[in-house]
Amino acid sequence: MAAAPQSHDSAGVGAGKLDVEAIRADFPILERKIGDRPLAYLDSAATSQKPVQVTEAMRRFTEHSNANISRSVHTLGSEATAAYEGARAAVAAFIGAPSADEVVFTKNSTEAINLMAYAFQNSTIERGSDPRFVLRPGDEIVVTEMEHHANLVPWQQLCERTGATLRWIGITDAGRLDLEQVEEVINERTKAVSFVHVSNLLGTVNPTERIVARAREVGAIVGIDASQSVPHLPVDVAELGVDFAAFTGHKMLGPTGIGMLWAKAELLDAMPPFLSGGSMIATVTMERTTFAKAPAKFEAGTPPVVEAVGLAAAVDYLRALGMDNIRAHEKELAGYMLEGLESVAGLTVIGPRVPIGRGATVSFTFEDVHPHDVGQVLDSEGIAVRVGHHCAKPTCVRFGVAATTRASAYVYTTTDEIDRLVSSLEKVRKVFA
């Protein structure tokens, strides 16, 4: 059985740094060759790689304890239930949630955000709903111009269906939220504010204080899309003062198929169910159903049990590394990447150009070469980057580009990999010059 990694504090390479070589040894995929080149995986913002501790925990569970949860009295059933609920507790502790019951497991971030949006939609349709969730024409929902489609389309749909108005906070040329707009865009008509904590395209880390304070002032429910923040920074939901946060397992060293919605217990109680069916009920007759308390109320059907086990192992792994150390490591890589990329003639960074208030996810355009072509040539060098609109088309439009090439780093990323990215751009230039 693989052990959790050693704590990488001051005893490591240096204060605030990670022992990257030791970490890399936990990720067998990083030894892969693409053709005859070693893989340089710079696409962790799309999905992170998984350490053996995660895959091993999932294999062990499957081979030793697999059973459905909650309703079984047999030994395997109780082991599976304990593992699943243990994962919930691990996640709650990881994000500073006051209670494990405030963590709802979903399929991914997208489903978690839809769960919130549908709480508004269903409350609007049903009688006797909590008025905070009821939308009328004239009411407003606020997002930002730098949302992933996952935190845009569900709210857009909600507004279309209820007659509410969608509004958004714009982006400055430097790739930051235009906080000057906060007081105007968030106002007495605002019922909900949902904004991205860290942009998946620009890499910007958004300051939350002013937006949260303004939402409080006008009595709106406020939450964050934390898909790109929980894996990379210390996130404490109580400290942030938000009402809900959505994030996903596969971007934080865990498996695909499991996401999370954290929301305040009091809100979860006030929200109607999203998906309905088995496991989420209190009693059922042919005529009507009463529902279980949260989180079960929002977890219809058999949940992703083995995925939860893998996720818990990922949380353990991240905790052992220390989120402060991870942040420091990525801040260093962000600076290194920005410096390297900006030294390339004809390259334009889309997003903040300084490693302050940003993560190690850097989007860029290169000459007139289409990102597909950039990505293809980089792949021939073993370098995996993401190309396209990154599910944030309005952000692309804001910067006048159809698509970008995006490199993103994580705990296992080395400066050597970034060097290879930078030097390979010359090969791109050669092919398309």
Next chain:
Amino acid sequence: MDLDELYQEVILDHYKNPRGAGLREPYEGESHQVNPTCGDEITLRVHVEGGEVADVSYDHTGCSISKASASVLFELVKGASVDDARARFEEFSALMSSKGLGEADEDTLEDAVAFQGVSKYPMRVKCALLGWMALKDALIRAEASVPTPGGAE
């Protein structure tokens, strides 16, 4: 991976010097196609006269493969009968779905044979087909607005 196989000189030449680019009048059929995975777009028009594709014009944003493909399409289809244009579409589509195993006929596909290597890269096949999908659609629209004597189906 063999980059030269994908980015054949012919493809890069069409990419750098696109033939027939720009939108022109008159036209009977126009189609707008989007590749939702990457956001590439093309607007393509066909001018059909007497059962013949008198002109193909287009405006697009996209990668080298999709741009070169539209340029090659222009050369192949302009001046061809509507029937022949459809036949080229079928032939090119078949080549693109061949996973690198198709045998391109240089007599009919001319420069488009250079795209044989693209068919090995499933992520890029859609790029190569974007303009051709627009052509197919535009021809249908043109036919609906002006029946082409002696042409088609």
